[in-house]
Amino acid sequence: MSGHFWRLGRNRLEWGIDSAEDRELLADFLESEQARQRRLLDGHSREEFEFLTDVLQFCDVLSLYLCCGATQDVEFSQRFGARPIRLRREAARSPDQAVVCHFEPSPFAAGGVDLAVMARRYPPARQPGTITLPFLLW
Numbered sequence: 001m002s003g004h005f006w007r008l009g010r011n012r013l014e015w016g017i018d019s020a021e022d023r024e025l026l027a028d029f030l031e032s033e034q035a036r037q038r039r040l041l042d043g044h045s046r047e048e049f050e051f052l053t054d055v056l057q058f059c060d061v062l063s064l065y066l067c068c069g070a071t072q073d074v075e076f077s078q079r080f081g082a083r084p085i086r087l088r089r090e091a092a093r094s095p096d097q098a099v100v101c102h103f104e105p106s107p108f109a110a111g112g113v114d115l116a117v118m119a120r121r122y123p124p125a126r127q128p129g130t131i132t133l134p135f136l137l138w
Contacts, residue, residue: 003050013027062076080107
């Protein structure tokens, strides 16, 4: 998670939209996270750390996409190999049926992944509580 938040902080700092005080806080955060990463790397390579951070960021972006209600196909900025990862969606035939998502190329092992995401509707529906958003990822 350290690498994930460091990347988010670095991007925010590069935008140059914050006050001088906030930029100083971001710079302090980035410096402390770099020191933390050096401690965490003990016995691990920088390449392994960067790869695992890439995977975490892909999962973060994927979960945001799946939960946002988007229905169009998408291409992710993360790459595992030479090609970008694209997601094609097939519409669910009924509200209780899983949405089928096909990745090209697939980041998963053969056979795909059955995934359900617990979520709350916003704005709240007439019936409060959580819903399950089922997805099949191939």
